[in-house]
Amino acid sequence: MKKLLGFILTIGLGLLIIFALEGNALFDDFGYANLDDRVSSHYITKGSDVDIIFGETVDPESGPANIVTSIVVDYRSFDTLGEVTVLFISALGVSLLLGSAVTQKRLSLDFKPNFMLRVASRALFGIIIMTGVYVTLHGHLTPGGGFPGGTMIASAMLLLYLADDQFRAKIKGFKILEGVAGSLYVVIGLLGLVVGTYFLQNFLPNGTVGDLLSSGIIPIIYILIGLKVGSEISGVIDNFLTEEEKQ
Amino acid sequence: MTTIDYIMIVLSALLLVIAFLAVSEKKLIKSVIFLSAVSMLSVVAFVVMKAPDVALTEAVIGSGLVTALFVFTLLSIKKEEAK
Amino acid sequence: MIQYAAILLMMIGLYGLLTNRNVIKIIVSLNILEIGLNIFIISIGFVYDGIAPILTSTNNSSALIFVDPLPQALVLTAIVIGVGTTALGLAFVKNIYSKYNTLEIDEVEEV
Secondary structure (H helix, E strand, O other): OHHHHHHHHHHHHHHHHHHHHOOOOOOOOOEEOOHHHOOHHHHHHOOOOOOOEOOOOEOOOOOOOEHHHHHHHHHOHHHHHHHHHHHHHHHHHHHHHHOOOOOEEEOOOOOOOOHHHHHHHHHHHHHHHHHHHHHHHOOOOOOOOHHHHHHHHHHHHHHHHHHOOOOOOOHHHHHHHHHHHHHHHHHHHHHHHHHOOOOOOOOOOOOEOOOOOOOOOHHHHHHHHHHHHHHHHHHHHHHHOEEEOOO | OOHHHHHHHHHHHHHHHHHHHHHOOOOHHHHHHHHHHHHHHHHHHHHHOOOHHHHHHHHHHHHHHHHHHHHHHHHHHHHHHHO | OHHHHHHHHHHHHHHHHHHOOEHHHHHHHHHHHHHHHHHHHHHHOOEOOOEOOEOOOOOOEOOOOEOOOHHHHHHHHHHHHHHHHHHHHHHHHHHHHHHHOOOEOOOOOOO
């Protein structure tokens, strides 16, 4: 009975969505989107009448060559602050639910990893960390940025946790790093209010489109986001793999 | 029909079949592996639709993080059941 | 074609969310719903002969035909928030099992 009701409800909702969007004048056909009607044309031309050329345009309205980065960190930077807050709340919830015991030790399971695995994973750890740092630093020139870069750093910590069953990272240092990085994001926003005119304004000069040292505070914000996301998710992984130490 | 349309049709069929298997499977570990496969196929869909940022983020998160969290939960549930 | 598949994927996830009784299958269905939604949002911005929205040394002018970058920025946020939701949900599942010793929501009763 419950399955039948659920089936009818979802089929009804799906048909409603398909009929509402099919042949609608405001919903373009797939693949024929007209960008001149949308606000994205302002994001692509960066509000100027001259074309933006890679390597030649000096001091545009927003500096990155990666247009998605310029939307996420410059035009809609307040939404990214909200996203960082949501991640912080979920990591806080996980650590309150699972990490509330006074002393904790690693979860003891039946199988033990191999010695070769334990030693060889340390070599791979450095390569993954370097990839994560590269993707974070070049967020304004190539695809990537703070979120995938921070998650790659957390994947390197996950590798160490999986390869050795007695390994525990220094969680206190991670929590301090997470708090400091998150607060620095808000402090940089307030600096924009003090030096310029609005919260989270880009108050450093923008430079040439395509250089590594360009686009103002955007690489700094991505480095802070990368550190914050990396240490947060490492803390979540540590909370999932530890249990209370019974005396 | 261009090449992209053919790739889209194959991807759509695979996505729907594996997602239905993930929702209606009885064993929990098989459901989690099917979820990981749906995530990987969605990365292919993002690359075909010319969205490299999104594909990179979903690849790292879907394959490394979410599957690992599910497996750790299932491991600790199995350990408590055996006690 | 991919838009119909994305809407059907959302409906499969919603069906799993409504009819499953095991808590872990509920979280798996929630993730499938979110993946379908992300594919649908990005398919709104696709242009058939467009290129990826990044200025490089080969695609070096902003007068070329780009794919819409705004849905990609929205989906970037949505993916990360989905991870946060899943992690918190799984922490709840661990505590539910250690307190009530079952994973079906029918058998969890008020203590």
